[in-house]
Amino acid sequence: MNWQQAIKDYQNYLKIERGLSKNSITSYSLDLQKMVRYFDDHEVKVSPIRVDMETVQQFVHDVAKTVNPRSQARIISGLKGFFNYLVFEDYRNDNPMDLIETPKIGRKLPDTLSVDEINALILAIDLSKPEGERNRAILETLYGCGLRVSELLNLKLSDLYFDEDFIKVTGKGNKQRFVPISDVNKKYINIYQYEVRVHLPIMKEHQDFLFLNRRGKQLTRAMVFTITKRLAEKIGLKKNISPHTFRHSFATHLLENGADLRAIQQMLGHESITTTEVYMHVNRSHLAKVLNQYHPRK
Incomplete structure (x- = not known):
């Protein structure tokens, strides 16, 4: 078995077995290809079945000089998963990554926007352009329903259950969940759907996707990133959003x-409550208010 076949x-x-998204699979594959290129550059002629701990450890040691601890941890985790797969399939008897330690990185609290900043971003959208209504509906849905960008892009007309105040979201591993949607959010989606989208030359295979580009095709991740970046620049927002x-x-x-944290967990589609807690960038003043409001000896 050679490296490319193994990958x-x-x-x-x-x-098929893990049900991971295309983006996750691509990320794992890129790290494996990085290791293969390293072996080629250093003329290391060894198969994925025969490679030993010392050889893999040298790669990890050298790559650690060029990337931050968080990237190191991701690469090590990905390699461990790959070799565990080879063990699971009986190609190997051991995992050469077993004794390689992952760097301690701590938890990175995500950046957040204030309500005023979100309002400013939405108000900065140029509604005189056809894509303006679409962009407003996109931001309202990202914020109003807490969607991942991949979930937003894959949202379909058939997923909208507005009479029941829910939308059906397909998350990681193709797991589906129902997320509540507000009247405000429904209003802007309806404006886009019935006043703008109906006039697009929609491609047959993209007819059910809600958010489309002006050529009638499903939007890309890059386009949604560009929309948010340009709006941030327009209002002079210094945060990297x-x-x-x-x-x-x-x-x-x-x-x-x-x-309730459990309710937020369900809406975000997290399997573990621990994952949800990482998203909660709560400042000390808020915690003090909670204590003063709810503790019996306040």
């Missing part, structure tokens, strides 16, 4: 206004 088989395993920032803000604002 291809691993990609199929991640897709992305579409995911609206998801962080959604969760944070709900928590600060008294929402």
Whole structure:
């Protein structure tokens, strides 16, 4: 078995057995290809079945000089998963990554936007252009429903259950969940859908996707990132934001206004409550208010 065949088989395993998204599979594959290129550059002639701990450790040691601890941790985790797969499939008897330690990185609290900043971004949208109504509906949905950008892009007309005040969201691993949607959010989606989208030359295979580009095709991740970046520049926002920032803000604002953490977990589609807690960028003054309001000896 050579490296390229092993990587291809691993990609199929991640897709079919693990149900990972295309983006996750691509990320794992890029790190594996980085290791293969390293072996080629250093004339290391060894197969994925025969490579030993010392050889892999040298790669990890050298790559650690060029990337930050968080990237190191991701690469090590990805390599461990790859070799665990080879052990699982009986190609190997051991995992050469078992004794390689992951650097301690701590938890990075995500950036969030204030309500005023979100309002300023939405107000900065040029509604005189056809894509303006679409962009407003996109930001309202990212923030109003706490969606990942991939979930937003894959949102379909058939996923809109406005009479029941819910939308159906397809998240990681193709897991589906129902997320409540507000009247304000429904209003702007309806404006886009019935006043702008109906006039697009929609491609047949993209007819059910809600958010489209002007050529009638499904939007790309890059386009949504560009929309948010340009709006941030337009209002002079100094924070480094992305579409995911609206998801962080959604969760944070709900928590600060008294929402139950378990309810937020369900809306975000997290399997573990621990993951949800990382999104909660709560300042000390808010915690003090909670203590003063709810503790019996306040």
